[in-house]
Amino acid sequence: MPDNADNRASLVNRQLPEMVLSTEENPLTAPRPPPEDLPVAQRAQYRFQVKGNAIITGGAGTLALEAAQALLEHGASGLALWDMQPDNAFDAIKALHAKFPDRRIMTEAVDVRDEAAIASAVESTVKVLGSIDILCCFAGVVGCTHAIEMAADEWRRTHDINLTGSFLCAQAIARQLRSQGTGGSIVFTASISAHHTNYPQPQAAYNSSKTALLSLAKSLAAEWSSYGIRVNCLSPGYMNTILNEGDGLKRARESWNGRNPMGRMGHPWELTGPLITLCSNAGRYINGTDIIVDGGAMVF
Numbered sequence: 417m418p419d420n421a422d423n424r425a426s427l428v429n430r431q432l433p434e435m436v437l438s439t440e441e442n443p444l445t446a447p448r449p450p451p452e453d454l455p456v457a458q459r460a461q462y463r464f465q466v467k468g469n470a471i472i473t474g475g476a477g478t479l480a481l482e483a484a485q486a487l488l489e490h491g492a493s494g495l496a497l498w499d500m501q502p503d504n505a506f507d508a509i510k511a512l513h514a515k516f517p518d519r520r521i522m523t524e525a526v527d528v529r530d531e532a533a534i535a536s537a538v539e540s541t542v543k544v545l546g547s548i549d550i551l552c553c554f555a556g557v558v559g560c561t562h563a564i565e566m567a568a569d570e571w572r573r574t575h576d577i578n579l580t581g582s583f584l585c586a587q588a589i590a591r592q593l594r595s596q597g598t599g600g601s602i603v604f605t606a607s608i609s610a611h612h613t614n615y616p617q618p619q620a621a622y623n624s625s626k627t628a629l630l631s632l633a634k635s636l637a638a639e640w641s642s643y644g645i646r647v648n649c650l651s652p653g654y655m656n657t658i659l660n661e662g663d664g665l666k667r668a669r670e671s672w673n674g675r676n677p678m679g680r681m682g683h684p685w686e687l688t689g690p691l692i693t694l695c696s697n698a699g700r701y702i703n704g705t706d707i708i709v710d711g712g713a714m715v716f
């Protein structure tokens with residue numbers, strides 16, 4: 417690894433790769449309003465229709481499975497649920513197969529920290545589904561350790577999964593979308609923790625990994641828009657999922673609700689409207705940003 421002085425010298429002499437911005441003529445980023453003659457009844461559907469196939473990381477988790485159902489309801493033709501523990505989704509996937517017998521729904525055991533596993537999952541996903549159009553990154557972990565006590569391993573693991581894992585999956589899918597020439601939508605799951613510091617639970621590693629995701633989404637949106645790839649984040653507030661269950665968090669939950677104008681946690685379903693927006697025509701001009709879905713938790 418060169419030291420800083422060498423780095424600076426090589427930067428001065430290096431030809432930087434050009435960042436190609438999209439132009440008005442790029443068909444991948446054109447506005448695509450509904451055709452004038454589309455009947456009124458079909459215009460709303462056109463706006464929120466999900467086309468093609470989606471990969472969902474952390475696909476056995478609560479928010480991810482709710483997203484899976486929403487994507488199918490809005491028209492996704494196929495889904496690949498990638499998770500380190502895909503068997504946890506066994507019953508949920510059985511139910512999805514029963515509700516949507518005409519769609520292809522597959523699972524893959526993938527650790528999002530593992531580049532080789534991601535590459536092989538892209539290959540097998542494309543083999544089964546034919547192509548990829550959407551990536552939703554839900555894989556994530558949270559710990560509640562005081563920063564002063566935190567082992568370096570916990571810090572690294574949190575960032576490796578929440579931040580680097582999202583980057584590695586996005587990069588692999590962007591390469592696939594570029595080779596397809598189709599464009600697509602990538603959605604990271606950040607959090608209100610990306611915007612403010614959780615209280616009362618100490619979550620320095622989690623918070624900083626999620627804040628970095630916001631910045632990553634902006635950077636990738638800038639670099640990849642010429643391929644027709646939009647990159648955005650969703651920032652859920654406190655949602656009713658396993659992540660926030662357990663007696664240990666009972667007092668925290670009371671405190672979260674007490675500081676939320678709506679006085680309650682979010683239902684996983686309540687995240688799916690914004691997700692569908694980002695993955696459909698409705699979100700065609702939304703790029704490099706973040707949608708906060710928290711019931712107003714950060715207004716105080």
Ligand SMILES: NC(=O)c1ccc[n+]([C@@H]2O[C@H](COP(=O)([O-])OP(=O)(O)OC[C@H]3O[C@@H](n4cnc5c(N)ncnc54)[C@H](O)[C@@H]3O)[C@@H](O)[C@H]2O)c1
Pocket residue numbers: 473474475476477478479480498499500501504526527528529553554555556557558577581605606607608651652653654655656657658659660
């Ligand atoms: N639940 C909330 O209140 C809330 C709020 C804000 C943000 N989020 C974020 O939403 C996402 C999903 O949260 P959830 O509540 O559904 O949690 P969850 O624990 O139900 O789901 C997380 C999933 O990620 C998987 N996973 C963990 N490490 C992985 C790895 N290395 N590779 C692949 N998969 C891995 C887990 O097996 C699990 O299925 C997380 O990124 C979380 O930080 C959740």
Ligand SMILES: OC[C@@H](O)C(O)[C@H](O)CO
Pocket residue numbers: 558607608609614617619652653654655659660
């Ligand atoms: O900030 C809300 C979430 O990101 C998260 O659910 C919580 O902090 C986990 O305890």
